[in-house]
Amino acid sequence: MSGVAVVALADVRRWDPTLLDSAARRLALARDRVLGAEPDLRAARPPAGWLGSAAEAAGREHAWIAERSRRAAAALTELGPALARAADTVADLHRDLARLEALAAAHGHRIDPDGTVTAPAPALPWLPADPLAAELTAAVADLLRRADELDATLAAALTAADDAPDQPRGDAPPAAPHPGAAPDRNTAWWASLTPAQQERVLRTDPGLVGDRDGIPAAARDEANRSRLDTETAGADAAIAATRTRLAALDAPTGPGFGGIDPAAARPALTDHLADLQDRRDALSTVADTLAADPTGRHLLLLDVEDVPRAAVAIGDATTADHVAVHAPGSTSTVADSLPALTHDLTLLRENALNQLALAGRPDATVAAVAWLGSETPGPDAALARFLDGLAATRPGGEPVVELTGRDHDLAPGTPRQHDTAATVAALPGSTP
Template identity: 35%
Template sequence: MITYEQLWAADPTAWRAAGAAWHGADAVIGARCAELDSTTAALRTRWSGPAGGAARRRVTELRDRVDGSRLAFVAVDQVLAELGAELARARAMLEAAVAAADRMRVLVDRRGGVTVDPALARPDGPTLAGARRVAGQIRAALDVATAADRTAARELSALTTAAAQGWVAHPTGSRPPAGADPAGVRRWWDGLTPAERRWLIRHETALVGSLDGVPVRARDQANRLLLAEERARLDQRRAAALAERPIRYGRLARVDGLLAGLDAIEARLTHDGGPRAYLLGLSAAGDGRAIVSVGDPDRAANVLTYVPGMTSDLPSVAGELDRAYRVAARCAELGPAERTAAVLWLDYDAPDFIGEASRASQAHDAGPALHRFQEGLRATHEGPPAHQTVLGHSYGSLVVGATARDHGLAADSLVFVGSPGVGVDRATDLHMPAGEVWSSTAGNDVIRLAGPRQLLRVAVLGPPLLALTEPDDQLWFGRDPTAAEFGARVFGGAPRGHVGYWEPGNPALDGMARVVLGAR
């Protein structure tokens, strides 16, 4: 059992730093493996015959064994980072308990013992109840720290055992196809040995990283390897673009934007504050796509899936990641006793222009993928089911609404923020539990003017006079979800425009966080 003194003296950031150091070793090993590849290629041209072939095979075998060990470094990073995050959560719970004790004239000694201030000759009932409450809060914090410590010890021991027994093994049998049922994928994954799973993560990276139903930690390991591969491919494209004459600066800017997106993702993955980030999906094709979670959704009690709207793509991923992080951080402040994960789901082709955004086709195309992703979160979650919330902003709210309407969503709550309509006129058409559809639109959000009659006014009166008109309940994609007739539960926010919902101090941010925490 972790003691009060141990937890008070614990330094969660030190565990995060230790994990980052292990992850840094992975990059060093990757560079050395690349050098071995060059050496082997040189042997092929300079040393032929049976002896040369045997030497190349031996070098390749050693290289593969060294390369396979890279997963261990990522796995250690995962364990230590999660330990640090849980210790930080336990410390926050402990500090909240001590602060409450100070307010109630309840004393906490160096070992965590709780007594009533002796200066109170006759403590009243509320004071005694407060002392019991503080004692319970301290025990809960120590329980969180103890559970995290035991989990980390068990997982590190398992990694040591695996390294001694054989790290990778080539799996036999077929692989699930793209778009497979997540529950079936989970059964397939559970049927593999740990060594077979590690082989697949290393050698079939794109498959493992994209399959809904594969546990989060495995997907994260695979996609971190894929991130390095995508960066290398983009670096090659950039070099080719620079070598062209004349230089096509549009093509160069496109590649630079994708590289900037990878930089933003890597910055979040290596961020040493707050919950660890997990990379659950990545592609640099087209405008680019990414799925990144702040916190481990497989172990969180509350999980948010955030679907962004128009112009969202890999080059703009930094801002979207920040919004997901802000909800997770606010949840940690409002509910420190519960683990929360916030997932940025940018796995669809979002509209780039207003003309595209006025059509529902891209939202419909995104439906099957979002449906599978949510099913995958259910399939891989450990312990009791999490409270799952799916939040759509702007065009992303149509993606969420159309998916819930046409395919169903494995979610307990839906949230629409700054919505142009969600594809239905009533909350009951979204197939959600009663009272679990929420909505918010700021009074000065321009999306309020996205109604059919407003478009006519733009054409006749011109944009300057549009601001003088009253908004319509009927928007591009159905009734405004904040309208009383729609039937959603509306929470307020400060008038900070179309993208100001996540700004610190905006009541809308608290509203989102409270829904994620299961507030009713």
């Protein structure tokens, strides 16, 4: 901040707090609407399975819109705090200036447009100068300093906002490792981000981290809960669109159906609708499972592009002292199995905590994870990667135990794991 005020008193007199307040309110509204459009903007990204030149063009267009929208949101966010107080500050300046001018007038002084205070000539030449002139001069200088401070603050915010559309921001996060990268590389990438960068990734691109093995559980949960809302809205919209198209087959006169046999098109659309409803059911089940314990569960996997996949942790799988994962296999579906599985694992976890307390470790923590991510029977590379990812996020590299078996017969998967898992494997079946 410069020590010399740039703003003149004549300018401050013309400042308009009402107009300023109106502008601030409209800019805040614009900011809210841009931020509010972000979930739809994410959902407007062309689907991953769409290939070809049209898909590439749509992808480029979406990227252009998303980037400009992000910059607009950043610009408006920069302006917000400075503008929120500006109208009140101007009103205060006007009130104080009126008080000074009234005081000056009452004593025969004059405050000129440039801020100079002129005192009346003393009645007798040898009388000392009126001390009020010095007091008024100091008060006007202070008022101008406050006005200049407000102007400088707003100018700085505008400069930052004006820079945003055209210049890359210095705190842009480094690119994430490619999707097939080892989980520990993802862990290192996430740890390299500043808290502000992590927050930005979670807000602007939750799909980048929600299912990325090696990202801490709490961050995956935040990203996936955001995606859950978006995916649910998308599924509802897709169901409605498909129903509309099915209905159109009964009156095949509109654009796009001329010359097409409705009887031939109907099976494809009916299959689409069934898939969409399966997806919607899975999303509802996940939402209900999380709602059963709003603060105690983490959504560590959410994938509904093909066969729905999900993983829900009871407890924090990154920070807990002991972590067990149960994957019941590809025959278990999210919609059918997740509620019962999380119920069983909740009991297992409570029992493990009781056992740990009896063993003199009342402060020990446990997390249990229901993983419904299998796509094919047999050994599952995705599960192995998920387990490696959880282990990579744990500060001491403590092992993650895989529990095998079904229903109430869960047990640590291998003898090697058994010793490590002794405190965790207090099975629900042995619960009194």
